[in-house]
Amino acid sequence: MAPAYKRWYDHDPLLLEVIELLKNYQTELRAQAEVFLQKIEEKVSKETIDKFYAMVKPVNANNRWYDKDPIISKTVEILRIVPPEAQKICAQNFINTLKELGIEYVSPNKTDVK
Numbered sequence: 001m002a003p004a005y006k007r008w009y010d011h012d013p014l015l016l017e018v019i020e021l022l023k024n025y026q027t028e029l030r031a032q033a034e035v036f037l038q039k040i041e042e043k044v045s046k047e048t049i050d051k052f053y054a055m056v057k058p059v060n061a062n063n064r065w066y067d068k069d070p071i072i073s074k075t076v077e078i079l080r081i082v083p084p085e086a087q088k089i090c091a092q093n094f095i096n097t098l099k100e101l102g103i104e105y106v107s108p109n110k111t112d113v114k
Contacts, residue, residue, distance in 0.1 A: 008080050014091040019076065021098075023065055026072050032097060033075040036090070040078060053077055 009015045022029055041049055053074050062068070066076040079087055 009087075011084065012088055012091065014095065015079070015087050018079070018091040018094050021094075022072055022076065026066075026069060029098075030069065030071055032094065032101075033071045035097070036075055036094065037071065037078075049074065049078070052081075056081055 009019045022033065037049065056077050057073070064073075066072045079090055082090070
């Protein structure tokens with residue numbers, strides 16, 4: 001029997017790690033989230049991202065921690081809606097970029113992030 005996950009990102013420890021990083025370091029990681037969005041926009045266009053975000057953003061979107069910043073909110077929503085394989089690739093790229101930038105951290109989840 002497959003485990004029941006409470007949140008959409010609980011199924012992958014690496015994705016959970018990225019969401020926790022974004023949650024705990026929103027100000028510090030905002031620039032990285034902007035780069036992530038720019039890379040997505042290069043592939044599908046800014047208009048497509050904006051239309052997508054308008055469709056998936058709930059009416060009462062100020063209740064969640066990531067809704068306070070539109071960049072973080074778009075980043076989390078894109079991660080939420082893409083297929084699990086893409087989530088994993090995005091999460092790994094996010095972690096790799098942090099390491100390339102020299103940002104070291106200790107995982108609060110103690111996952112094996114490589």
